[in-house]
Amino acid sequence: MSTTRGLEGVVATTSSVSSIIDGVLTYHGFDIDDLANNASFEEVIFLLWNGRLPKEEELKQLTEDLANYAEVPQGVIDQMKMYPIDQVHPMAALRTAISFLGLYDSEADDQSEEANKRKALKLQAQIQTIVTAFSRIREGKEPVAPRKDLGFAANFLYMLTGEEPDAIAIDAFNKALVLHADHELNASTFTARVCVATLSDMYSGITAAIGALKGPLHGGANERVMAMLMEIENVENVEPYIMNALSNKVKIMGFGHRVYKDGDPRAKHLKDMSKQLTAITGEEKWYEMSVKINEIVTREKGLLPNVDFYSASVYHSLGIKHDLFTPIFAISRMSGWIAHILEQYSNNRLIRPRAEYVGPDKQVYVPIDQR
Ligand SMILES: CC(=O)SCCNC(=O)CCNC(=O)[C@H](O)C(C)(C)COP(=O)(O)OP(=O)(O)OC[C@H]1O[C@@H](n2cnc3c(N)ncnc32)[C@H](O)[C@@H]1OP(=O)(O)O
Numbered sequence: 001m002s003t004t005r006g007l008e009g010v011v012a013t014t015s016s017v018s019s020i021i022d023g024v025l026t027y028h029g030f031d032i033d034d035l036a037n038n039a040s041f042e043e044v045i046f047l048l049w050n051g052r053l054p055k056e057e058e059l060k061q062l063t064e065d066l067a068n069y070a071e072v073p074q075g076v077i078d079q080m081k082m083y084p085i086d087q088v089h090p091m092a093a094l095r096t097a098i099s100f101l102g103l104y105d106s107e108a109d110d111q112s113e114e115a116n117k118r119k120a121l122k123l124q125a126q127i128q129t130i131v132t133a134f135s136r137i138r139e140g141k142e143p144v145a146p147r148k149d150l151g152f153a154a155n156f157l158y159m160l161t162g163e164e165p166d167a168i169a170i171d172a173f174n175k176a177l178v179l180h181a182d183h184e185l186n187a188s189t190f191t192a193r194v195c196v197a198t199l200s201d202m203y204s205g206i207t208a209a210i211g212a213l214k215g216p217l218h219g220g221a222n223e224r225v226m227a228m229l230m231e232i233e234n235v236e237n238v239e240p241y242i243m244n245a246l247s248n249k250v251k252i253m254g255f256g257h258r259v260y261k262d263g264d265p266r267a268k269h270l271k272d273m274s275k276q277l278t279a280i281t282g283e284e285k286w287y288e289m290s291v292k293i294n295e296i297v298t299r300e301k302g303l304l305p306n307v308d309f310y311s312a313s314v315y316h317s318l319g320i321k322h323d324l325f326t327p328i329f330a331i332s333r334m335s336g337w338i339a340h341i342l343e344q345y346s347n348n349r350l351i352r353p354r355a356e357y358v359g360p361d362k363q364v365y366v367p368i369d370q371r
């Protein structure tokens, strides 16, 4: 038996949801650059779930369905009010709330195509209601109900603040959602596929995926990038801070990638957005510091920024609390997780690799009083 640490380079499944080939990311064959510049997140959801772009009527229907399903059962809100708010990270809250949401769905274990389609819509619509409701509950505010006349990106910002967002914020948030929607067999998507390959239900698959996304080597890096920027404080401090971190073998969050070695194609979009948004807020220093960190880490380690690096200053500029950055990633990635779960169900086989045993051999049981 041979092993590959971290399964690097191992091809574990076929998929037609998204691809990374020669550093180019596509969703079902559409280049991410094309989608980031042109598509709404709703169009991307349709694309990931159906393998083609929607016609006008189909997009209208999906947008309406998402709005109609956006309200979460009151029990989920009431339960969130009982979380030990002071010590709960929003990703932990989200993981628990999504699992709890499954208890309210009488179709949770019905794996017919129609039931799975309804669950997909509910999960995609309700994840952002949960994230925004939790954010408000912990601030002692009542959740804001979703509005049927707002699109997906606008509804998130509206439910978070209770105020209608402006066009620039909606556009930026939409683009961020498009950029994060899917990414081949990343750790959380693989987790979701392993889970549902036992023929477990969609809520279990998504709950497992949220747990995997939460870690700092995956989606949890974006929040930590902002924490690093806050700690560094200004452009002058960047060089000594980063050099010191590197000499102490501290990983710089938002850099490096298992698959991309010549750069993450999503990062340039987020970098442009960071520049644009920090100019609007008058807090250009976050962009300038990010660029400087980028220069040093690339110069010293040859590492390039991944999707999590510039997204930090983008979300910060949109006025979003830093510990909501990873839940936002989950809101977007929900679309990809669901696409992969549906693909897994459609051609399922249990995922069960082997482990090469490296423990002791030929042990003999010794009664407890003789050990
Ligand atoms: C959405 C996403 O999930 S994108 C990734 C988000 N995660 C991060 O940004 C966290 C920081 N980055 C990392 O930890 C890694 O680059 C990963 C997890 C993304 C990829 O990891 P792997 O492919 O397993 O690379 P691995 O962790 O083995 O690193 C290889 C070498 O590069 C170094 N390295 C990799 N990333 C970094 C980094 N961000 N800062 C400093 N050094 C790094 C490692 O220390 C290691 O060096 P060594 O060989 O001297 O020990």
Ligand SMILES: O=C([O-])CC(=O)C(=O)O
Pocket (backbone or CB within 6 Å): 182, 183, 185, 186, 187, 218, 258, 259, 306, 307
């Ligand atoms: O693909 C990965 O390993 C991580 C990543 O960039 C993502 O999930 O977007």
